[in-house]
Amino acid sequence: VSDADRVQRSYHHGNLRSVIMQAAAEAIRETGAANLSLRELARRAGVSHAAPAHHFRDKAGLLTALAAEGFDLLADTLTTALQQTGSLLEMGVAYVHFATTHPAHFEVMFSTDLYHPDDGDLVASRDRATRALSEGVARTPSAGSTGREARLASLAAWSIVHGFATLWLGHAFPSDVGSQPEEAARAVISRLFDQPFP
Amino acid sequence: VSDADRVQRSYHHGNLRSVIMQAAAEAIRETGAANLSLRELARRAGVSHAAPAHHFRDKAGLLTALAAEGFDLLADTLTTALQQTGSLLEMGVAYVHFATTHPAHFEVMFSTDLYHPDDGDLVASRDRATRALSEGVARTPSAGSTGREARLASLAAWSIVHGFATLWLGHAFPSDVGSQPEEAARAVISRLFDQPFP
DNA sequence: TGTACATCAGTGAACGCGCGTTCACTGATGTAC
DNA sequence: TGTACATCAGTGAACGCGCGTTCACTGATGTAC
Numbered sequence: 464v465s466d467a468d469r470v471q472r473s474y475h476h477g478n479l480r481s482v483i484m485q486a487a488a489e490a491i492r493e494t495g496a497a498n499l500s501l502r503e504l505a506r507r508a509g510v511s512h513a514a515p516a517h518h519f520r521d522k523a524g525l526l527t528a529l530a531a532e533g534f535d536l537l538a539d540t541l542t543t544a545l546q547q548t549g550s551l552l553e554m555g556v557a558y559v560h561f562a563t564t565h566p567a568h569f570e571v572m573f574s575t576d577l578y579h580p581d582d583g584d585l586v587a588s589r590d591r592a593t594r595a596l597s598e599g600v601a602r603t604p605s606a607g608s609t610g611r612e613a614r615l616a617s618l619a620a621w622s623i624v625h626g627f628a629t630l631w632l633g634h635a636f637p638s639d640v641g642s643q644p645e646e647a648a649r650a651v652i653s654r655l656f657d658q659p660f661p
Numbered sequence: 662v663s664d665a666d667r668v669q670r671s672y673h674h675g676n677l678r679s680v681i682m683q684a685a686a687e688a689i690r691e692t693g694a695a696n697l698s699l700r701e702l703a704r705r706a707g708v709s710h711a712a713p714a715h716h717f718r719d720k721a722g723l724l725t726a727l728a729a730e731g732f733d734l735l736a737d738t739l740t741t742a743l744q745q746t747g748s749l750l751e752m753g754v755a756y757v758h759f760a761t762t763h764p765a766h767f768e769v770m771f772s773t774d775l776y777h778p779d780d781g782d783l784v785a786s787r788d789r790a791t792r793a794l795s796e797g798v799a800r801t802p803s804a805g806s807t808g809r810e811a812r813l814a815s816l817a818a819w820s821i822v823h824g825f826a827t828l829w830l831g832h833a834f835p836s837d838v839g840s841q842p843e844e845a846a847r848a849v850i851s852r853l854f855d856q857p858f859p
Numbered sequence: 860t861g862t863a864c865a866t867c868a869g870t871g872a873a874c875g876c877g878c879g880t881t882c883a884c885t886g887a888t889g890t891a892c
Numbered sequence: 893t894g895t896a897c898a899t900c901a902g903t904g905a906a907c908g909c910g911c912g913t914t915c916a917c918t919g920a921t922g923t924a925c
Contacts, residue, residue, distance in 0.1 A: 474919050475868050495774055497695030500911065511870045516913070518868090573831050576693055618834065618845070619821065619852040626824025627816070633771050636816065647816070654817040655853055672886050673901055698878065709903045714880070716901090 480518045482508050487529055491567035496526070496574055526571050527578040527585050533568030534588035537561050541595040545602070552652055554599040555624040559648040562628035569628065596621060603656075623655050624648070678716045680706050685727055689765035694724070694772055724769050725776040725783050731766030732786035735759050739793040743800070750850055752797040753822040757846040760826035767826065794819060801854075821853050822846070 476482070486507040490499055501522055505512040519525035537558070544557035562569040571577060572589075579585065600617040630636055631644050640647050674680070684705040688697055699720055703710040717723035735756070742755035760767040769775060770787075777783065798815040828834055829842050838845050 474870095475921075477868090479868080495695070497693070501913095502911065512911095513871075513913080513915095514869055522912070573827070573833065575831060614837075615848050615852060618825070618838065619849045622824035622828060622849060623817065623821040623853070624824065625828055626820035626822065626826075628824075629771070629827055630820060630823055633773060635771065639812075640816065650813050651817045651820060654813060655821070672903090673888075675901090677901080699880095700878065710878095711880080711882095711904075712902050720879075 476508075476510060476514075479508065479510060479514060483515050483518060483525070484529060484532065487525060488565070488567040491570060496567070496570050496577055499526075501525070523578050527582045529568060530572045530578050531582070531585040531588040533565060533572045534585070534592045536565060536568065537572075538588065538591035538595045541592065541599065545595070545599045549602065551599045551603040551620060552649065552656060554596075555620060555652040556645050556649050558624040559628045559631070560645050563631060563644045566632055569632070619655060620652075623652055627651055674706075674708060674712075677706065677708060677712060681713050681716060681723070682727060682730065685723060686763070686765040689768060694765070694768050694775055697724075699723070721776050725780045727766060728770045728776050729780070729783040729786040731763060731770045732783070732790045734763060734766065735770075736786065736789035736793045739790065739797065743793070743797045747800065749797045749801040749818060750847065750854060752794075753818060753850040754843050754847050756822040757826045757829070758843050761829060761842045764830055767830070817853060818850075821850055825849055 483504050486504045487499060490503055490507065499522070501515045502512045504515055504525075508514070515525065519528060540557050540561045541554050544554045545551075548554075597613075597617050600613060600620055603616065627648050628644075631647075636647075681702050684702045685697060688701055688705065697720070699713045700710045702713055702723075706712070713723065717726060738755050738759045739752050742752045743749075746752075795811075795815050798811060798818055801814065825846050826842075829845075834845075
């Protein structure tokens with residue numbers, strides 16, 4: 464009896480919490496966060512419909528966990544991009560990359576009415592992401608160092624990458640933009656820095 | 662018997678279609694497009710719960726009408742702003758103004774899975790808005806006139822205003838940004854044009 | 860190594876709810892003559 | 893001006909559905925001795 468078999472067959476799933484979160488991400492990618500149902504997740508996980516409530520108090524609890532996971536992943540992605548390239552532009556590309564490769568997390572993260580926005584873990588993760596973003600902006604030479612200029616630069620950078628990601632995920636762009644979001648994003652974002660991309 | 666009384670009391674409402682659309686915008690502003698229910702709208706309009714279906718085949722039909730109305734309003738707003746100021750920057754500010762003053766329309770317009778995206782009226786209205794946007798971009802001197810540059814400029818402008826509007830509506834910005842979206846948007850967008858705002 | 864017991868994860872039946880949609884109907888309106 | 897009739901907007905009862913949540917339960921696991 465292999466480990467996998469044992470895990471699958473045992474009365475205690477052993478892994479259910481993370482399996483449910485994966486199933487949630489998948490379901491949200493397919494039908495949107497608003498249509499998520501705990502019963503559907505239980506079905507996908509092959510488990511009784513009351514099981515999910517054991518791990519996440521309720522539906523909003525599950526979405527809170529998913530949003531927190533998303534902010535953590537985003538913070539990691541941004542920090543890594545900045546360390547490896549030292550470039551705010553590339554950090555922006557990484558933001559878009561995260562959004563398009565984790566559409567479900569991204570959708571939930573910015574739908575604050577679906578989860579508990581005051582949850583401790585969530586707030587901590589979100590703050591990590593926010594800090595990563597402003598660190599990237601602070602490193603950009605053109606930003607100036609005054610408070611006001613830096614804040615505006617931060618909002619502008621966030622707005623352009625967030626808007627690009629949102630419109631891309633919503634299939635709002637004309638089809639001639641291509642199918643590689645990172646590439647298109649790089650060309651678009653570079654306009655903000657007045658560094659026309661080759 | 663005043664006109665208003667007659668309208669309210671008559672068996673035939675006379676105005677129901679537009680009343681329901683207003684009620685829908687209000688309900689969406691309060692609880693989100695995903696939580697909209699036809700029965701709730703009927704309640705708000707003081708009418709039997711089956712009445713809405715008479716005017717809009719079904720729920721998606723209502724949301725299609727709302728999205729189309731939104732794209733029309735947006736197209737008007739953008740065109741007017743461009744005519745009055747000749748400035749792409751001000752057209753961007755107008756985009757943000759539209760989004761923050763018509764949050765329900767804005768939300769529905771970019772939730773394509775909620776309505777019939779191939780509806781004739783909808784497509785026509787959306788095309789009007791798209792044309793208005795690219796006209797604004799075309800008038801901007803810095804954009805260059807080559808196809809590629811113009812397209813990138815268009816995506817960049819759209820991304821930054823859309824991202825700003827989305828983040829603003831989602832209460833994602835820190836509170837020190839203030840409470841007047843147009844003002845903050847003007848300062849942010851102007852960074853894209855390298856025209857630092859006073 | 861074996862036994863007793865506490866803890867915990869998952870079960871399945873049951874509940875009440877609000878929803879979208881259908882359908883035969885009724886009351887009002889407008890048009891033809 | 894009056895009458896007949898077609899059309900249309902809104903009614904209200906009924907349907908079936910999937911949902912979240914609760915709760916007593918059962919099976920597995922781990923720990924103390």
